[in-house]
Amino acid sequence: MYLKKHILLSLTLLLLCISNISGQITLPKILGHNMVLQQQKKIPVWGTAAAGEKITVTFAGQRKNTVADQSGNWMIKLNPLKASFQAREMSIQGTNTIVLKNILVGEVWLCSGQSNMEYAMRKYSDYQTKTKGYHPPEDDLNNADNTNIRIFLDRRKYMDPSPEHLGWDNAMGKALVDFSAVGYYFAKDLYAKLHVPIGMISAAVPGSRIEPWIQASKMEIEPKLKNGQILGKLSNDGGDAGKFYDTMIEPLLPYSIKGILWYQGESNCFLGENIRYAYKLKTLIQSWRNDWKDKQLPFYFVQIAPYNYSASKDRPLTVKSLPEFWEAQALNLKLKNTELVTITDLTDTITELHPGYKWEVGRRLSLTATNKTYGMQNVVYSGPRFQKMKLENNSIEISFTHTGSGIASRDEKPLTGFTIAGADKKFVAAKAIQQGDKVMVSAPGVPHPYYVRFNWNEAAQSNFINKEGLPAVPFRTDNPWEKLF
Known part of the structure; x- marks a missing residue:
């Protein structure tokens, strides 16, 4: 198995080298047909080519040039644009020319975490039986038809550059089936309020702890409490630090986004974590903001739902372990431009680790963004x-x-x-x-x-x-x- 993977990796690298030698431009998977570009921010367009190759990017009346560096890397930043429903084309020209079609400009959000964020739209066959919170007026899985909401499903094994430049889809039909329900309903509610194109990127892995989402080098810290107490290196907790960051987050950088939605914690709660998790979440927030070069990047997270963690046979957890974890999550409200969504009411039984009502979770995240990010202060987004x-x-x-x-x-x-x-x-x-x-x-x-x-x-x-x-x-x-x- 190892030899097979090694051979495939070698072939991939060889093909990339051949394409660079011959001057073929390649683009990251996130840049493709049907994408939504973030309005009112500079728009990075980047990729690889032959060293020294001249690259020209043309879009929305802008035409910019650059030259690939000695490693074959290049980047151009387009000037900020206003939101637009006009489906436009982007041309990236070097020795070869790539034309990306059907591009909109609006608001782009990244949603990440573990299974409750990954929880796909296809799991809603019984949504009519749910009784709590806001209820969707229709079956979105089968009836969604808004071509101004676009989705990109970040699959960790399929993020290599692709000559087809596919990845973004309209939020409907087969593409919507496997997409995050929280992400979709966030987008649907936000679209109704803003009336601009919405792009959603979903990067979530079931069962994942927080450590794999943090670059390994960023985990090598010893948090110091205000009383001088040292918690010890966060990386000592294991959890494959950087595993999903390397394969799912880094390939997105530096795609311009408006903010981040985070729904994760169950796997760490099972370990009985509290203050250590608070520092891990703080590390993730600050490091991702640094990655996107935006210290004010909105980061909104969901407090995990009620569940009988104390029934776990692997750890000596109590009925207070979950509240202490909620408390740890909420400590990160001390960071600017963070908010939490409480969902203690959105479960029918505490034996269900993946409760329904993801449409209401998405709506509450949208309420938060509407108030905190888009300034509609009359919108109430939190309970007492x-x-x-x-x-x-x-x-x-x-x-x-x-x-x-x-x-x-x-x-x-x-x-x-x-x-x-x-x-x-x-x-x-x-x-x-x-x-x-x-x-x-x-x-x-x-x-x-x-x-x-x-x-x-x-x-x-x-x-x-x-x-x-x-x-x-x-x-x-x-x-x-x-x-x-």
Whole structure:
């Protein structure tokens, strides 16, 4: 098997060398027919050719030249363009000429992660039976017909340059079958709000930990907490650092994008990670931003869904392991231009690691982008989030941000999911009373309360929402990492 792979690799390299010697231009897989180019940013166009070969790129009234370097690499950056539904052609000319057809200009997003992001549209044969959150008005898998939404499925074994220049497709028919449902529904909702072409790139691998998505050299760090404590090298956790970065992310660079959507964590949660995962996610965000040379690149991530991790036989996990992981994810809100999407309400059973409702996950990500990236501040994108607490006799008053039109109960019953404790940290179920946009929390057996936790259980699915129907974000007032991260 090794010999076969070695021979195939040698043949591939030989063919590329022959093409370069003969002056044949080659393009990365991401540059092809039907692609969407990012508006209002410089547009890199790059590839390989013979050393010293003159390359000319023509598109949308622009004509730019460059010369391939001694290694045969070249790059041209087109000036920023406005969004356009006009299907135009791009010419790349050297010894040979490549013409890419049917190109639009609009908004381009990369969605990445593990199986819940990879979760394909073809898995929605039973979507009509789902009852929670927003529900699609139609069967998109069979009825999608918007040619202004384009998709590129990043397959790690098929990212080599291709003479056919295929890869991008209209989001419909056979092409849509295997594409990320979260990515598609994000694009559909965003298109309805922006009315510009949308391009989605999906790079996700089922079961993947976060480490393979980070360039191996970037993992060789020892995170230092604010109290001076050293966590130890992140790479010590194994996980094939860089494996998917090298084969799926690097081949996309430096294709111009608007932002990144991330839905991953289950595999790391099974390992009982918390603060170490927070630093890994921070490393991924910062390193990918550096790769795209944009320190402000929007990065929006999904908090993983409720699941009975404590039933795992491989690790000594508890019902608190998942909430601690949620907390670790949320710590990265300290980075600029990051946001999270909470989906504690979007599962029918905690024995399902891949819950449905991916259309609602996509919609919530779109709400986030609409508000945070595109400035539509009237769009509510999050449920209530803990802001501060105040001791009031035998109760604790909790204040929240992201209350939208006001906090509410999904079933109009008393708010659930709250626990309370005194200084001894012996938590008991609490009574939660809504007072405007604040909540008063108390328990008869806790005369001197000191701490409050909300949804601090892997199975917790509280009825606490805002009037826009978005669930409150899990929290604990005794977060040990808040001042250390």
